Amino acid sequence: MNIPVLEVTNLQKHYAVYRGLLRREVARVKAVDGISFCVARGETLCVVGESGCGKSTVGKLILRLTPPTAGSIRLNGLDVTSLPEDELRPHRQRVQMVFQDPYASLNPKLRAGKIVGEPIENFQGIAAEEREARVTAILRKVGLRADAMKRFPFEFSGGQRQRLAIARALAVNPKLIVADEPVSALDVSVQAQVLNLLMDLQEELNVAYLFISHDLGVVEHIGHRIAVMYLGRIVEIAPKEPVFEEPLHPYTQALMNAAPVANPRQKRERLLIEGDVPSPMNPPSGCHFHTRCPFASPRCRSEEPKLREVVPGHFVACHLREDGYRGALPRSSLSSNRNPKES
Incomplete structure (x- = not known):
């Protein structure tokens, strides 16, 4: 059995808000707010959504x-959700992070060779000569010359x-x-x-990526599967092609339609959603998206939709799709995005 690199089940993170002199x-x-997904070896799962989702x-x-509030996180089959730090340490080397701001995430006082060599020293403790050779090989693998080892982060371009x-x-x-943005x-x-x-390294090393982004162009280029989040929940998860060609959740369709296109004269129907994202401190009942969804029904306001497999490999949390409806959304709520001169 091929065990996924990462398995997440009903993961939750709630932050308490305290006020008053007694800090109640x-x-x-x-x-x-209760998400589940998995990432296989050599796969890129992209997580997309608005800021604050x-x-x-x-x-x-x-x-x-x-630490999570509830749920479980399994890395290579091992549940690490509540492991103490001393037991978690051996597993940290199996999951690493690339941050959004490369300058802020690098120690400005260390040279590049030390920055790359420090994790090897911490986890593997090999001899200095062998460690230096490893660092040189890794730098070359990412397109940096061996002399980069002696340079500080400020001496590099972005x-x-x-x-x-x-x-x-x-x-x-x-x-x-x-990889967070x-x-x-x-x-x-x-x-x-x-x-x-990143794609070449993945093909060579069979490493898995959890790629977090708001840029749909970037996601379309690098992703294998896409998970769309809205207000703490996953509303749609599927392979890349179906999501871009035929999104099944109204929010996903609105995201795709909001992305700019290269041709300003191209005619495209847009799904318009109004209003601001609700506060995660007081999310709407039922479907979190119902306050902005043009297709919301009374059921959406009272009953939370479950993430269901509507078509093979395509999971959607939407009452509209639960009965197997896969067609385009009603045209009455779509507006045509046309150049005024073409009308």
Whole structure:
């Protein structure tokens, strides 16, 4: 049996809100509200959604940088949800992270060779000469020359710093890398180089990625499967092609339609959603999206939709799809995005 690198079941993270002189708990922020997914070896699962939907919190929970409120996290079949730090340490080298800002995530006082070599020293304790050879090989693998070992982070460009951060993550041969907006701080041309590097490394090393992003163009380029989050919940999860070609959840369709296209004259129907994202401190009952959904019914306001497999491999949490309805959404709630001169 092929055990997934990562298995997440009913994961929750609630933050208590305290007020008053006595610091009494008055509410809870439901940053992550019961999500489940898995990531296979050599696979890239992209987590997308609006700001504040809980994407980055999911990454922190997977890394155990913050403890979950409920649910379970299994790495290579081992439940690490509640392991104490001394028992968790041997498993930390199997999951590493690439942060959004490469400059802030690198120690400015250390040279590149030390930055990449430190994880090897901490986890494997090999001889200095062998460690230096390993560091040189890793730097070359990510497109940096051997003389980069002697340079400080400020001496690199933004793209080179992110390559250095990727090298540090690869230093201990992880099975899973959590990448939180790893190219959003880079120029577009450099983004493509870093994305292609990540894809080449995945093919060579069979490493799995949990790729967190809000950029649908980036997600379409690198992802194998996509999980769409809204207000702490996964509302749709499926392979990349069906999500981009035929999204089944109204929120996913709105996200796809909101992405800009290269041709300004291209006619495209848009699903318009109104209003702001509700507060995670006081989320709506039933389906969290019902306050903005043009297809909401009384059932949506009272009953939470479960994530169900509507078609093979395509899971959606929407009452509209529970009875097997797979067609396009009603046209009455779609508006045509046309150039005024074409009308």
